[in-house]
Amino acid sequence: MPSRPTPWLRLLPLLLLATMVVVGFGIEAVVYDRVTWLPKLPLIAMVALAFARGFR
């Protein structure tokens, strides 16, 4: 019977997305000197919820 994947493996795509968001913030801040928080907040909250649930 195949072993159940670890939470880290299951959530890898969302970890990649979190990385992408952080990189996006970095590019906005460093290259364009302008960071947009508000439209990103729903996504950040949803990914945080998934991490809280997935790693529980």
Add this chain to the structure above:
Amino acid sequence: MHLVIELLTLVFFLATVAHAVRLRGASGAGLFGALLFAGFVRENFVILREALYGFTPLTLMLGKAPLIASIIWGYSIYLAVVWVETMTGESLEDRRPSGRFLALAALFMMALAGFYEPFLKLIDMARWQPGTRATLDVPWIALIGYPSFTVLFLLLWCRLMRRPPGAARTALLLTGLTLLALLHVVVLQGLKDLLRW
């Protein structure tokens, strides 16, 4: 800067493909094949028809459209699937997504639009038609386009994957995905014009 973002997105896309294949086997590979095909047809049709938005000239292309535009649909819809599966415990592999599954996937895609769209505008990578109405640089029509394409894709995919495998199913899938991609652009542009969004 654009090339860096193109390459980063490609790496993230390939990582999610590897993830899907590792955890879902042939079904995951098939899912990404279908997503890539749908994204390729849709984004090339957007360019050929000059609908909705256009792109700054980019380095990596797939047909007439930037590679990043074709692969971002697969990457995003797979993220939505993983997110909903984590939140609900329901699996896409059951091939019968509930209304809650689809609604949450739609919600996730709307949130994703809030991340992508302001960023794409800031770095001048994609340009919506002049006069497109937006709030905080998120075009209103994108809040319909992202979730509707996702939900329709998932419904079509699950419906067809319940059929026995074979050439007939593959032909139906390719035909269905082509129609979905073309009609989605046409209907979305029509709705945008009708609502003056």
